[in-house]
Amino acid sequence: MTAAALLSCVNLSKYFGALAAVHDLSFDLRPGEILGIGGPNGAGKTTLFELISGLNPASEGRILFEGRDITRLSPEAICHAGIARTFQLNASFDKLSVRDNVRVAAYFGRDNRIVPGLRMGRETETHVDAALDAVDWRGDQHMLAGQLPVLDRKLLMLAGALATRPKLLLMDEPVGGLNPQEIEHMMATVRRIAASGVTIILIEHVMRFLVQLSERVMIMHHGEKIYEGPPQGLVRDRTVIDVYLGEGASQRLSALMESGA
The missing domain is CATH 3.40.50.300 (P-loop containing nucleotide triphosphate hydrolases)
Structure with missing residues (x-):
């Protein structure tokens, strides 16, 4: 957890049998x-x-809120x-x-x-x-x-x-x-x-x-993080385009962000 983080998820996983709904996910959130x-x-x-x-206990990993471990609360x-x-x-x-x-x-x-x-x-x-x-x-x-x-x-x-x-x-x-x-x-x-x-x-x-509201965007796929960064980077990320946005949506989103609408 970084010193400035309000929330930190550290190597977080949730398994339902053999299915990994969330797998080894880590990110920090600033106040x-x-x-x-x-x-x-x-x-x-x-x-x-x-x-x-x-509402569901993590299988592995930790969740820290204001530096306090809340994983099992x-x-x-x-x-x-x-x-x-x-x-x-x-x-x-x-x-x-x-x-x-x-x-x-x-x-x-x-x-x-x-x-x-x-x-x-x-x-x-x-x-x-x-x-x-x-x-x-x-x-x-x-x-x-x-x-x-x-x-x-x-x-x-x-x-x-x-x-x-x-x-x-x-x-x-x-x-x-x-x-x-x-x-x-x-x-x-x-x-x-x-x-x-x-x-x-x-x-x-x-x-x-x-994209109009978020300062930072995280895209998930099969329980894992495939992108984390500014909204503008979504339309240039090949993996995000292939598994989520598609070419058409990517082009429309790019035009929206360029127009500032």
């Missing part, structure tokens, strides 16, 4: 950085998030330490209101609550307000989560993650299923969150979103 992760389906991207967030302990995540599929309590969903995250997400109180208190409400403001929530906070459209459900999940006051936010396919206008909205939201000081790792197949 305040946005790291984008791409790769084909089955490359091990979401499994990597599960290892970092504690429980998901709640990792969340309390300052790592939050969103999921590919919408994760919310559908029969609770928007505000109550974020209240639950704010109340339980950063502290052990062995014996919860009868009331959540003013401090929790302050964190709820801050989280909803961070995603620029403009809808009805009393609407049931299950009634929300796709973009609002993603923003609610993001607000719940932010309500835990994370230092590191893991975002798994945040714009999957969104139209171009909604993607722009999410892009502005992520930039605002990053500007507030939250470090971000995001997984995404929408390459325009990935």
